[in-house]
Amino acid sequence: MSTDAQPWDVVIVGAGLSGLAAGIRCAQFFKRVVIVEAHSKLGGLNSYYHKVDRSHLFSNGLHTVTNFRPTSRRWGRDLVMRNLGLDWESLEIRPPRYPSRISLPGVSLVFDNDPRVLEESIAARFPSEVDGYRRLFAAVERESVAAQASHADCFEYLRTFIGSPELVAALALPVLCYGAYQEGAIDSRLFAILFRSLLIEGCGSPIDIKSLLDRLQARFKALGGELITRSPVASFSVESGRVRAAVLADGRVLEGARFLSSAGLCETGRLCGTQWGRPGTISVFQWIGAYDRPLEQLGIRDTLHFAASCVDYTWRIPGDRVFSDLITYSANDNYAYPQPGHAHFKISCFSHYSEWSLADRAAYEAQKRRYADELLKVTYGYYPALAEAKPLVEDLFSPLTVERYTRHPGGTIYGGAVKTWDGRTAIPNLFIIGNDQGGVGIMGAMTSGVLVSNLQVILPKSA
Ligand SMILES: Cc1cc2nc3c(=O)[nH]c(=O)nc-3n(C[C@H](O)[C@H](O)[C@H](O)COP(=O)(O)OP(=O)(O)OC[C@H]3O[C@@H](n4cnc5c(N)ncnc54)[C@H](O)[C@@H]3O)c2cc1C
Structure with a gap:
């Protein structure tokens, strides 16, 4: 076990959007700020990966970035950007070229x-x-x-x-x-x-999530922040009611004064050897197809499309069937990029973790295929030309994939059932950021990283 010679001012668990935003904000006020990320790639729930010899870059989450329009309200996108020392324009987030749609039987709103x-x-x-x-x-x-x-x-x-x-x-x-x-x-x-x-404030998108993550990472590093990847935090060492250090799986010990965690409330509790919060149940099954021509040529002239199969849906995921009652579609190249975007079409439905098991790999793959086929069948009702077009590459992921790449128990995509709102935990120098603070979505997570850093780390320092 090795201990870094000098303690860190701030140790942040996770380089998702909340962790990166918190890292940037804290690095403006403290000399020694470190982000520890379990994976090799940044982004967590909104990350990216390559398919087929790196020729296809897939953003697994990015459907849209909200809060696109400037607003006079206090916590709008511009204040978040100012807090990060970033210019919104530099993120190259483009507006949609086509409107979005909400559809239910007998109702279609744009x-x-x-x-x-x-x-x-x-x-x-x-x-x-x-x-x-x-x-x-x-x-x-x-x-x-x-x-x-x-x-x-x-x-x-x-x-x-x-x-x-x-x-x-x-x-x-x-x-x-x-x-x-x-x-x-x-x-x-x-x-x-x-x-x-x-x-109200509207949507936009960068060409892929990697470009946004690269921009945030560059800003963090320019401020002197340190990033450790491929190193999960295995536990927090708690002494006299305070976290003394984050202990990494490779044995390194990062002593620090303040700790921010985007690992989720339940998982953060577990790292402290205690039980906090309640796990969530909302996870996702997603199909992504990459096409050889713009999606508009396949009759997809929506940017986002939220579709329900009935008007009296309930916000409950049955867990024993493909939940195709509520589907989200997103067309990545229907934003106004200066150059053509990736013609990636995403179909997502909510899914329970409990429906999935890796015990039998062949059965798992067959289940994913069955889910995808059923979603595609419903989708052809909205976009008939898609039925004739074979994707160049497709990919499917389940709640188990989400759990594997984010470490969120149950593969939850919007966090657990308990939110901390002010970021505080039972331990006075350990705070929650991101989904489990209440900041959901890309902009929500970034706002959360800034807000909790300001309230719990930066203001108390200057008081
Ligand atoms: C399929 C999908 C589509 C989505 N689409 C959109 C969208 O279009 N627009 C939008 O605004 N939002 C979208 N979201 C939601 C959005 O991605 C999340 O709300 C947001 O990214 C959460 O950020 P976070 O920082 O709170 O958490 P995370 O992104 O989960 O970051 C936590 C990080 O902590 C790391 N970590 C966990 N445990 C440890 C540990 N012990 N040690 C070290 N590191 C650890 C994880 O690897 C992860 O990188 C989508 C989510 C999914 C899954």
Whole structure:
């Protein structure tokens, strides 16, 4: 066991988006900041990999980056960027070329980065609901900055503005798909944050997630930050009620003053030898296909598409079948890149970890194929030309893949069932960042890294 000679000011577990953002923020105020990442690649839930002799770069998660438009509200994208010392333009996040869609039987709404598009779409299909929608739109801003949620159930919250069950279901759908971390419903406050991020402030995308991660990594290193990869933290050494050191699986011991963890509340508790939080159940099955021509030529003229097979869906994943009731589609090359983007089409559905087992490898592969075929069958109903086009390369991943590459128990994609909100844990120098603080999504995780660093690490230092 080797101990680094000088203790670190801040030790951060995980080089996902929250860990990188926290690293950059802390490195502006402290000399010795280290990020420890278990994997060789950065990004965690939103990472990348190569297929077929490195000729295809797949971003496993990137459907969209929210909060695209500048806003006057306090915690908009520009404040996050200012805190990171980055210029939004330098991230090369491009707006969509095509609108996005929400579809349920008998309902098709469109939205893009101009919020009037959604309002007009609602006015055309639900003329008597427009006033209610305008009130919801105005209330979302207040709700998202409130300390407490006004409603425990986002469906109830929506019903205080909207009478039509179809419109309630349509407006809840993209938000639930984009960040609902627990089954049943999320509360009105998180609903409002996600609704505002996605449907009001709009979306964009870098050409792949690697370019964004490279930019964050370069900024962290330019500030003198240290990055250790391929080295999981095996445990925290806790003495007299404080974390003294992070002990790496290779035996290295990183003593430090403050620790930030993006490993999740349950996993962070386990690293301390205790039990915190409750594991989540929301994971994903995803199919990615790479095509030899632009997706628009295959009739895919949506950027994002949230589709439900029925109006009275419940936000519960049955766990005993392919859950094709709610599907998210994303068309990577339908953003306005200066050069052609990757023609990658992604189809995602929610899935329970408990449905999957690696005990029999052949059975596991067959199950993935069956899931993909069923999703593709539903998809051809929306995009018939796709049925005739063979992808150059395809890939499938299950909740087990997510768990393997992120170490999140159960392969959860939006974290566990308990959020810490202020980042604090029972140990005064150990804090939670990312999904389990409540910052879900790419921008949510980055905001979380900045916010917790400011509140718990930087402000107390200068007090
Ligand atoms: C398929 C999919 C699609 C998505 N699409 C979008 C999208 O389009 N837009 C969007 O905004 N969001 C999307 N998300 C959600 C978004 O990716 C996450 O909310 C966000 O990336 C979470 O970041 P994080 O830093 O909290 O956690 P993570 O990304 O999970 O980072 C945690 C890091 O910690 C590392 N780690 C864990 N344990 C240890 C340990 N013991 N030692 C060292 N390192 C450790 C992990 O390897 C990981 O790199 C998607 C997620 C998935 C899975």
